[in-house]
Structures are given as C-alpha cells and as structure tokens.
Amino acid sequence: MKNQKFDDYIISRLGSDKDFATEYLNSALNEYSKDLDSDALALSIKRLVKAQGSVIDFSKVAEINREHLYRIFNSKAVPNLNTLFKIVLNLGFKLEAKPILKEKKC
Numbered sequence: 001m002k003n004q005k006f007d008d009y010i011i012s013r014l015g016s017d018k019d020f021a022t023e024y025l026n027s028a029l030n031e032y033s034k035d036l037d038s039d040a041l042a043l044s045i046k047r048l049v050k051a052q053g054s055v056i057d058f059s060k061v062a063e064i065n066r067e068h069l070y071r072i073f074n075s076k077a078v079p080n081l082n083t084l085f086k087i088v089l090n091l092g093f094k095l096e097a098k099p100i101l102k103e104k105k106c
Contacts, residue, residue, distance in 0.1 A: 007047065010024075010047055011047050011050050011051045012051075014047055014048055014051035015051035015052065018092075021048060021051065021091075022093065024044065024047075024048070025044065025048060025088070025091070025093055028040070028041055028044035028045070029041070029095075038075070038078045039075045042072050042073055042074075042075060042079075043073075045072070045073070045087055045091075046072075046073040048091050049069070049073075049087070049091070052091065055069055055070065055073070058090065061090055062086050062087060062089075062090035063086065064083060064086055064087065068083070
C-alpha cells in the first residue's frame with residue numbers, strides 16, 4: 001500500500017510540474033546509461049505516461065500498440081530505439097547527446 005501511495009504522489013507531481021518531470025526523466029535516462037536496468041527505466045516511463053492520462057489514450061496518440069506498452073511497463077519487453085523516441089517525444093521531451101566528461105588522472 002505504501003508503494004501505491006508513493007506512485008500516486010509521483011504521478012501527480014509529474015503531471016503538475018514540468019520541471020520535476022524533466023528532471024525525473026533525465027535522472028532515469030542517466031541511471032539507465034550507468035546500469036542498463038530496463039525495468040527501472042520502464043517504471044519511470046510508465047509513471048510519466050500515467051501522469052498524462054491513460055495508457056490507452058497515450059498509445060493512440062503515440063501510435064504505439066497498447067499491448068506493447070503494457071509489455072514494456074511489465075518488464076516483458078524492452079523498447080527499441082524507435083519506440084523509445086516515440087514515447088519520449090509524445091511525453092513532450094526530446095533526447096539529446098552530451099559528451100561524457102572523464103575525470104583527469106593525476
């Protein structure tokens with residue numbers, strides 16, 4: 001029950017605060033780049049989608065099969081690059097590349 005309340009809070013905040021949603025997605029993508037944990041990334045994307053309304057409505061707008069979205073959200077599928085871009089763009093974001101800053105060795 002605690003997890004559901006936390007999810008509800010996060011989803012509500014994501015839907016009402018674009019800056020928070022931006023930071024949330026950037027953080028999720030940054031963590032994914034470090035650990036390649038597609039389950040954690042899928043959960044973050046699921047919350048962002050739910051913050052905009054229903055998965056059914058989002059799937060129609062994004063032109064992504066609803067069942068495929070549910071498989072992604074339930075860790076039964078990993079989105080390909082095309083699907084990930086469609087999701088991110090339809091959430092109102094874009095993906096950008098940044099150089100990786102490497103620490104200098106002394």
